[in-house]
Amino acid sequence: MTLSCNSSHKKDVAEPSTNSIKPNIVVIYLDDLGYGDLSSYGATGLQTPNIFALAKDGIKFTNAYASSATCTPSRYALLTGVYPWRNKKAKILPGTAPLLISTEQQTLPKFLKKQGYQTGIVGKWHLGLGTGIVNWNERVSPGPNEVGFEESYILAATQDRVPTVYIENGNVVGLDKNDPIQVSYEENFDGEPTAISNPEMLSMKWHHGHNNSIVNGIPRIGYMKGGESAKWSDIDMADHFLQKAQTYVKSHKEKPFFLYYAMQQPHVPRTPHPRFSGRSGLGPRGDVILEADWCIGEFIKTLETEGLLENTLIIFSSDNGPVLNDGYYDDAVEKLGDHDPKGGLRGGKYSIFEAGTRVPFITYWKGKIEPGVSDAIVCQMDLLASLSTLIGAEDTSTDSKNILNALLGTSQKGRDHLIIEATGKTALRSGDWLYIPAYDGKNFREEVGIEVGNFPFEQLYNLMEDKGQTNNLANSNLEKLAEMNTLFIELRGKDYNKGVKEVIFQ
Structure with a gap:
C-alpha cells in the first residue's frame, strides 16, 4: 500500500495526545452517498467544492469502508465499534423498532463523555428507540441520550418512514398533546x-x-x-439540521465536544430546498448532494468564525454505497447521464460488491493533518479505538482497531483485515484481496436495479488490479482462495460460521 502525501519523513507510530486541551471531534455522515458522487473522488457531473476543499487539505482515503452496505448496521458499527453481523437485529429497522444498542454497551460518545467531552447528535438516528411499543406523546426512552449523547436532535428513522417528526432529547418537537401521534x-x-x-x-x-x-x-x-403541528417540512430539513449543528458548536465551544452530524442526503425522498432544485441537472438526487455540500461549507464557516477550526478533527463519510431508484420516481435514473455514483466500482447499496461498502472518507484537521491521498484500509468501526488513542485513553473491548496513524496521515498502514456485510451476508477484505463465499439467492435486486453479489460459487478478486471486480480468480488461484477462506472462517469465529464451507485445497 502507498500513501501519496508528504509523510515519508514522519514516524510510523502516532503518540497519544498529551495536550491539556483535547481536540473537538466532528463526524459528518451522509446517507447513501456513493464512492463516485463527489468531485474530490473523480465525479465530473457534480461539483462539490466544499467537500473537495476538505479532501484537498486533508487525507482522502481510497480504500475506506462502512461496515455494511445498509444504514442501520453501519451506524451501529460506527457508534459501538462492533461488527454488525455479531448482532442479528442489526438490519434496516422500521420506525417503531426498539433501541438496537444496549444501554450497557460501550459506545463512542459514552467513551468520549467519560474523558470530559460534551457529546451531541444532530440528524438521522435509525438505531431504534424505546424498549417496545413507543408512546410518541411522552418522552421516548431509551434512545441516543441513554447511550452516551448528552444532547440529541434527531429524526427517529429515515426521511421516508413515519413518524415524520423531530425528536429532541427524547421528546417530539412541537407536539400538541390534543392531537396525539x-x-x-x-x-x-x-x-x-x-x-x-x-x-x-x-x-x-x-x-x-x-x-x-x-x-x-x-x-x-x-x-x-395525528401530530400535525409536529410534522417536519421536508424541503427545510437540511437547513434545519444545519442550524442545529451550528448552534451546538457555538454553545459548546468552551469545552471539547464530539458532534455526530448525521445528514439525511441523498437518501429518499430527495427533497431539495428550492434554492437547489434543478441546479445539478441530475434531478433531485444530484440537487440534494449539492445542498449537502453547501451545508457542509456553511458548517465549516461556523467552526472558523467561532475560532474552532484549528482544534477540530473533522471526519467525513457515508453510511453505505449509492442507489438511484430506492422507492420513488424522481428522475435519478433518467437524468443520470455520464455521472457514475459507484465511481467505477461494482454493485451499490445492499451489495456485497465493493460499491456497497467502499465509501468516501476524509479526515481534516487544519494545521495538524498534512494533505494527501491514502490507500490504507480504514473502516468507520475503528473510530472508537482510534479516537480514544488520540485523546490519551484506550479501548480494547470491541472489534474497533486503532488506525489513528492512518487517519492522521502519519502512517501508510491501516487495517490488515476487514469483514464487510450486506443484508446478512459477509465477505473478507484482506490486503489487496476480496473473498466472497458462495451464497444462495438472487444476484440482482430488481426493484433497485443493483447487483448484490449472491452467487452459488466463491469469488476472489485482486482489487488493486481489478477495481471493478470483473475477473473472478477463485478457480485460477486456488492457493489464495484457500488462504482467504481459512482466514475468513477464523475471523468470523465458530459462532458465526453456519453455512460457510471450508475450501479444500487440491
Whole structure:
C-alpha cells in the first residue's frame, strides 16, 4: 500500500495526545452517498467544492469502508465499534423498532463523555428507540441520550418512514398533546389517506414500498395519524439540521465536544430546498448532494468564525454505497447521464460488491493533518479505538482497531483485515484481496436495479488490479482462495460460521 502525501519523513507510530486541551471531534455522515458522487473522488457531473476543499487539505482515503452496505448496521458499527453481523437485529429497522444498542454497551460518545467531552447528535438516528411499543406523546426512552449523547436532535428513522417528526432529547418537537401521534407498521388507521387510496394527494410518485401514509404530499413507509403541528417540512430539513449543528458548536465551544452530524442526503425522498432544485441537472438526487455540500461549507464557516477550526478533527463519510431508484420516481435514473455514483466500482447499496461498502472518507484537521491521498484500509468501526488513542485513553473491548496513524496521515498502514456485510451476508477484505463465499439467492435486486453479489460459487478478486471486480480468480488461484477462506472462517469465529464451507485445497 502507498500513501501519496508528504509523510515519508514522519514516524510510523502516532503518540497519544498529551495536550491539556483535547481536540473537538466532528463526524459528518451522509446517507447513501456513493464512492463516485463527489468531485474530490473523480465525479465530473457534480461539483462539490466544499467537500473537495476538505479532501484537498486533508487525507482522502481510497480504500475506506462502512461496515455494511445498509444504514442501520453501519451506524451501529460506527457508534459501538462492533461488527454488525455479531448482532442479528442489526438490519434496516422500521420506525417503531426498539433501541438496537444496549444501554450497557460501550459506545463512542459514552467513551468520549467519560474523558470530559460534551457529546451531541444532530440528524438521522435509525438505531431504534424505546424498549417496545413507543408512546410518541411522552418522552421516548431509551434512545441516543441513554447511550452516551448528552444532547440529541434527531429524526427517529429515515426521511421516508413515519413518524415524520423531530425528536429532541427524547421528546417530539412541537407536539400538541390534543392531537396525539399514533404509529403503526402493520395496518392503517381508519379514514387515514394512503398513496393507494388517495393518489391525487401525491406530489411525489412511489415506485416500490412507499405507498402508506402521505405527509407533505410524499407517500411514506408505515402509517401515522395525528401530530400535525409536529410534522417536519421536508424541503427545510437540511437547513434545519444545519442550524442545529451550528448552534451546538457555538454553545459548546468552551469545552471539547464530539458532534455526530448525521445528514439525511441523498437518501429518499430527495427533497431539495428550492434554492437547489434543478441546479445539478441530475434531478433531485444530484440537487440534494449539492445542498449537502453547501451545508457542509456553511458548517465549516461556523467552526472558523467561532475560532474552532484549528482544534477540530473533522471526519467525513457515508453510511453505505449509492442507489438511484430506492422507492420513488424522481428522475435519478433518467437524468443520470455520464455521472457514475459507484465511481467505477461494482454493485451499490445492499451489495456485497465493493460499491456497497467502499465509501468516501476524509479526515481534516487544519494545521495538524498534512494533505494527501491514502490507500490504507480504514473502516468507520475503528473510530472508537482510534479516537480514544488520540485523546490519551484506550479501548480494547470491541472489534474497533486503532488506525489513528492512518487517519492522521502519519502512517501508510491501516487495517490488515476487514469483514464487510450486506443484508446478512459477509465477505473478507484482506490486503489487496476480496473473498466472497458462495451464497444462495438472487444476484440482482430488481426493484433497485443493483447487483448484490449472491452467487452459488466463491469469488476472489485482486482489487488493486481489478477495481471493478470483473475477473473472478477463485478457480485460477486456488492457493489464495484457500488462504482467504481459512482466514475468513477464523475471523468470523465458530459462532458465526453456519453455512460457510471450508475450501479444500487440491
